[in-house]
Amino acid sequence: MAHRSTQRHADQTFALLTDPYRRISRLFEQAGADAIETRLALKETACLRGREAAQVFYDETRISRAGAMPAPVRRTLLGEGGVQGLDGEAHRARKRVFMALMSPERIARLGDLFEAEWRRAAVEWAGQEEIVLYDALQPVLTRAVCRWAGVPLNPDDEAKRVSHLRALFDAAGSRGPRHLWSRYARRRVDAWLASIIEGIRAGRLAPDPDTAAYAWAWASADDGEPLAARTAAVELANVLRPTVATSVYIVFVAHAMQAHPAAARLATADAGRRRAFVQEVRRLYPFFPAVIGRVRAPFRWRNLDFPVGRQVILDLYGSNHDPAVWTDPDEFRPERFIDGSGDAFGLIPQGGGNALTGHRCPGESIVVELMERALGLLAGLNYRLPAQDLEIDFRRLPALPRSGFRMMTRRTSPREGGA
Numbered sequence: 001m002a003h004r005s006t007q008r009h010a011d012q013t014f015a016l017l018t019d020p021y022r023r024i025s026r027l028f029e030q031a032g033a034d035a036i037e038t039r040l041a042l043k044e045t046a047c048l049r050g051r052e053a054a055q056v057f058y059d060e061t062r063i064s065r066a067g068a069m070p071a072p073v074r075r076t077l078l079g080e081g082g083v084q085g086l087d088g089e090a091h092r093a094r095k096r097v098f099m100a101l102m103s104p105e106r107i108a109r110l111g112d113l114f115e116a117e118w119r120r121a122a123v124e125w126a127g128q129e130e131i132v133l134y135d136a137l138q139p140v141l142t143r144a145v146c147r148w149a150g151v152p153l154n155p156d157d158e159a160k161r162v163s164h165l166r167a168l169f170d171a172a173g174s175r176g177p178r179h180l181w182s183r184y185a186r187r188r189v190d191a192w193l194a195s196i197i198e199g200i201r202a203g204r205l206a207p208d209p210d211t212a213a214y215a216w217a218w219a220s221a222d223d224g225e226p227l228a229a230r231t232a233a234v235e236l237a238n239v240l241r242p243t244v245a246t247s248v249y250i251v252f253v254a255h256a257m258q259a260h261p262a263a264a265r266l267a268t269a270d271a272g273r274r275r276a277f278v279q280e281v282r283r284l285y286p287f288f289p290a291v292i293g294r295v296r297a298p299f300r301w302r303n304l305d306f307p308v309g310r311q312v313i314l315d316l317y318g319s320n321h322d323p324a325v326w327t328d329p330d331e332f333r334p335e336r337f338i339d340g341s342g343d344a345f346g347l348i349p350q351g352g353g354n355a356l357t358g359h360r361c362p363g364e365s366i367v368v369e370l371m372e373r374a375l376g377l378l379a380g381l382n383y384r385l386p387a388q389d390l391e392i393d394f395r396r397l398p399a400l401p402r403s404g405f406r407m408m409t410r411r412t413s414p415r416e417g418g419a
């Protein structure tokens with residue numbers, strides 16, 4: 001493949017709204033290049049994909065994040081003032097708080113809480129004619145992550161909290177009333193979590209010191225003072241929201257197990273193959289389409305000029321399907337990960353580079369743990385699939401099987417629901 005495109009592409013905003021995952025990839029194919037110039041929301045934008053592009057994008061001397069994220073994303077998915085929009089030492093100081101929560105013991109504890117909640121829920125699922133897995137997972141994940149994070153979840157408020165957390169990732173990318181619903185949910189989640197931060201500071205709540213709620217209540221701002229309660233709430237939401245959003249990936253685990261039963265059987269029996277199966281789901285299936293930054297210092301790459309302030313997009317979905325990096329990129333082949341997941345810029349569904357010092361997602365080990373646990377639980381669950389449309393809807397953000405993955409679970413003993 002050639003490495004540059006001299007072609008400029010017309011404004012892609014509408015095309016991206018209707019096909020957020022594959023549109024940019026098509027432009028790369030048409031141009032025969034992995035760096036192209038286009039316009040997004042009337043702004044000149046460079047779009048990049050592939051391993052070397054990821055190295056450029058995650059070089060913080062070249063690309064900054066401050067002010068890069070569009071307002072509709074900040075007002076829904078991310079919240080205002082969170083780690084995603086910080087650069088340099090301010091970013092690293094916040095990031096250390098996230099990373100300190102990710103010890104193997106704590107991740108395993110979250111996995112245990114998730115399994116316990118799944119087993120309880122599986123008893124109820126068996127009493128229903130059918131369930132939609134995507135919908136059924138969100139209460140399970142909310143209960144598990146709230147316990148893990150030291151966030152009290154009043155049973156009377158649970159349904160409301162689940163629907164608000166879901167709206168942050170499920171409705172943010174929609175237009176019209178659903179997008180407004182996501183904005184409303186953001187205000188409610190921030191207010192709820194700010195009251196918890198204030199409760200901890202005032203001594204009314206006392207979560208364990210190794211929880212996210214404790215960590216964010218006592219985290220400091222640049223000036224050494226405690227973070228504003230609203231900012232601490234946004235960071236605490238940065239733990240709860242994406243953990244509940246792992247429901248998307250768990251649906252894709254179920255989808256892949258259905259589509260590839262032989263690989264699923266191998267994965268159930270062997271830890272190395274289970275990890276490889278899950279990594280291949282993260283590579284192949286669509287979730288987070290792209291990340292966005294701005295040029296900090298001018299540079300030239302692939303014969304394109306990157307002037308200061310230029311908007312730059314790294315196509316995550318396209319990079320995970322880049323034929324220059326992956327053999328048969330559209331095939332489901334877990335074997336490609338049997339010897340590990342490679343370097344920090346190859347498999348990048350949750351960003352690339354170093355999670356401690358750069359913007360790569362700090363939650364990858366949570367996601368892998370929950371997906372692996374779900375694979376085991378699904379393998380042990382007695383269910384069958386009614387007739388339904390399992391095709392992935394790529395126009396949706398996040399993409400999902402059209403049916404949400406409907407299942408008819410059979411009556412089980414309380415211990416069942418995964419062995």
Ligand code: HEM
Binds near residue numbers: 245288352367
């Ligand atoms: C559900 C699956 C998940 C996906 C697809 C995902 C994806 C991503 C992506 C693409 C980024 C942006 C990377 C960048 O800006 O370069 C990111 C950042 C982030 N993720 Fe995740 N993530 C997931 C789960 C989690 C979990 C479980 C946590 C919980 C701790 C988490 C917390 C964060 C935070 C705090 C950031 C901002 C990091 C920074 O700006 O330094 N994510 N994630």
